[in-house]
Amino acid sequence: MDGALLLDKPVGPTSNAILQRAKRLLGAKKAGHAGTLDPLASGLLVVLFGEATKFAGPLLDDDKEYRATLRLGERSATGDAEGPVLERRPVTVSQADVLGVLAGFRGAIEQVPPMYSALKSGGRPLYELARKGETVARKARSVQIGRLEAVRVALPDVELEIRCSKGTYIRTLAEDIAAALGTVGHLARLRRTASGRFAIGEASTLESLESLPPAERAGRLLALPELLRGLPRAELAAAEAARFRNGQTLAVSGVEGLCGVFGPAGDVIGIGRVDACGLHPVRLTATQAAE
8 A cells, every 4th residue: 555645634633643543444554644733723744555655755844824713812721722821912913914014934944842742852842841830942033924914814813824934943943923013922723724735725634534445545555656656757767767766876867956857658766856966765665566
């Protein structure tokens, strides 16, 4: 079983809990996903099975899209609705103030990762330290906000549509926007609406999958070629494919950067990268998966 399943995750369960349920439903031995959603968040979760798990890296690198609700005037311990409210302030801003501030968060911005995150310090996840009331210094890092629009302003709530690069913390973005407005805020709701070229409209719920017979469940999987459709395509003859599988660099033309690599029958060999020296293997599917 090699492919990807687009799931609409509900609010509440962890991404791993949803992944394990999907794995049992499809009888898969190996599974992963391309981007965690917090329990608070709902929306698109790309679950990968079998050889598709080898493509998680490029899928994780894709931009993500969200519908997020920022609640102004309340600061929470976690930066979102899961944590207790620590501070309240009156909200005296206008819709025009909100729209004006958003412009400053588009493009390349710097973010300091939140303490309630899976990043590690001294080998321990930051959220473990945060739960003990500890704080450690975190380095700011650059992220890209491709789209940031207010689709509804009903103060103290502001509903935002966001397209952003990997590594963006929407909780931090919400808090930073509130600070720029001279107040505090937290992320009240979050829904992922797209990951790369995959959209929430294509996703299934676990409940809908449970109602299907096993053959129809398997029919919801996106095959390996579909996962690589957004990448440039390198096509190899049988002899080249064998050399590539053995780790050799090949001379190719018409392809640059990260690419999907296919054999003579259209079978997926894996992912490669083209540089000045040629085409190098990055991730290879198991040989039997390509035959």
